[in-house]
Amino acid sequence: MAVMILLSILKVILWILLILLLLILYLLLVPWGIRGRFRLDEEEQSGSFTIKSFLRCFQLVLDYTKENKLQFQISLFWGKWKLLSYPESEGQRKAGKEKGFPVDNQSEEEQDEGKKNGRESKKKEKRKEKKQDRKKSWLNFKEKISKVFQLLRKLFSEPGKAGIHKIRVELFGFLRRLGLHFTKTEMHFAGSGPDVTGEILGVLAMIPWAHQPGLKIRPDFTADKAYFKGHGQVRGHLLVGDLLLTVIRLLMDKNVRTLLHAIGGNKK
Numbered sequence: 001m002a003v004m005i006l007l008s009i010l011k012v013i014l015w016i017l018l019i020l021l022l023l024i025l026y027l028l029l030v031p032w033g034i035r036g037r038f039r040l041d042e043e044e045q046s047g048s049f050t051i052k053s054f055l056r057c058f059q060l061v062l063d064y065t066k067e068n069k070l071q072f073q074i075s076l077f078w079g080k081w082k083l084l085s086y087p088e089s090e091g092q093r094k095a096g097k098e099k100g101f102p103v104d105n106q107s108e109e110e111q112d113e114g115k116k117n118g119r120e121s122k123k124k125e126k127r128k129e130k131k132q133d134r135k136k137s138w139l140n141f142k143e144k145i146s147k148v149f150q151l152l153r154k155l156f157s158e159p160g161k162a163g164i165h166k167i168r169v170e171l172f173g174f175l176r177r178l179g180l181h182f183t184k185t186e187m188h189f190a191g192s193g194p195d196v197t198g199e200i201l202g203v204l205a206m207i208p209w210a211h212q213p214g215l216k217i218r219p220d221f222t223a224d225k226a227y228f229k230g231h232g233q234v235r236g237h238l239l240v241g242d243l244l245l246t247v248i249r250l251l252m253d254k255n256v257r258t259l260l261h262a263i264g265g266n267k268k
Contacts, residue, residue, distance in 0.1 A: 026053075026054070027053065027058075027240055028239075028240050028241035028244070029239070029241055030053065030054045031054070031237040031238065031239055032051055032052060032053045032054070032058075032237065032238040032239070032240065033050075033051070033052050033053075033054075033235075033236075033237060033238075034049075034050075034051055034178065034180065034234070034235065034236035034237060034238055035048075035049075035050045035052070035233070035234070035235060036048065036049045036050070036233065036234035036235075037231075037232070037233045037234070038230075038231065038232060039230075039231040040228065040229050040230055040231070041229040041230075041231070042229070044066070045065075045066045046064060046065045046066065047063075047064045048061070048062065048063040048064070049061075049062040049063075050062070051238060056078050056079075057076065057077060057078070058075075058076055059074075059075055059078075059079060060073075060074050061073045061074075061075075070086070070087075071085075071086065071087070072084070072085065072086040073085045073086070151262060151263065154258075154259075154262035155259070155262065159254075159255045159258045159259070160255075160258070160259050160262065162255035163253065163255035163256045163257075163258060163259030163260075164259065166250065166253050166255060166256050167250060167256060167259075170246050170249060170250055173246075174242065174243070174246050177239070177242055178236045178237065178238060179236045179237055180209075180234055180235070180236035181209075181212055181214060181234070181235055181236065182209075182212050182214040182215040182232055182233065182234060183214040183232070183233045183234075183235055184214060184232060184233055185214055185215045185216065185230070185231070185232025185233060185234075186216045186218065186230050186231060186232060187215070187216070187217050187218065187228070187229075187230035187232070188218045188219075188220060188227075188228070188229050188230055189217075189218075189219060189220065189226075189227065189228045189229075189230075190219065190220035190221070190223035190225070190226055190227055190228075191226050192225070192226045194221045196226070197219050197220065197221055197223075198219075198221070200219070201217070201219045204217060214232075215232070
């Protein structure tokens, strides 16, 4: 009887481990959809960015509108279980308590003298605090300047340059694998004059993503004032496994670790 109970418990544990393994593989290997949209004109300024897993079990939503400003939310199970949201509810913000002073049973003359002495002592304390604050701010400024110069020396050293190059290569490779592309997107712009508009158009022509079929860039050479307006959508896909492998490759690189130690202020 005890053996049967033990075997049934082991079966339940194995099923739980199998479900967890499938869930991890699902999160790592199944592509997550990336969707973004924006609209910028005289009537509306809005935008949103979402990352959703397959079947939308997990979703990250970043939304901006002129009326509601910025909203951020991370949720599970089709938005029913909210892990993190911004802004917080009004009930979470509480007003601070006012400080009270005890009442002293003294004569009016004694109370007046005490008030005068208290004011003079407060003035002296404020003067001392100001002098101390000036000294501290100057010392903090000198320390910050010295740390900045130390960081610049480490960044421009050979390991620092190699670490920056490794991060740049991995980052651009990861961005290419996201497969971001525009769909139904139009952008209208004008510079302060026709010559400035032409210069901006020439710079945009040298950027590869500006030649996508779903993106239409329309310069306005007749406008007297500079402006920008447009609307569109961005699509792509994300592999969490690819993201983790990119982070692991960066952390395994010796030059990247040296660079991270330098930025964090740790000695190696």
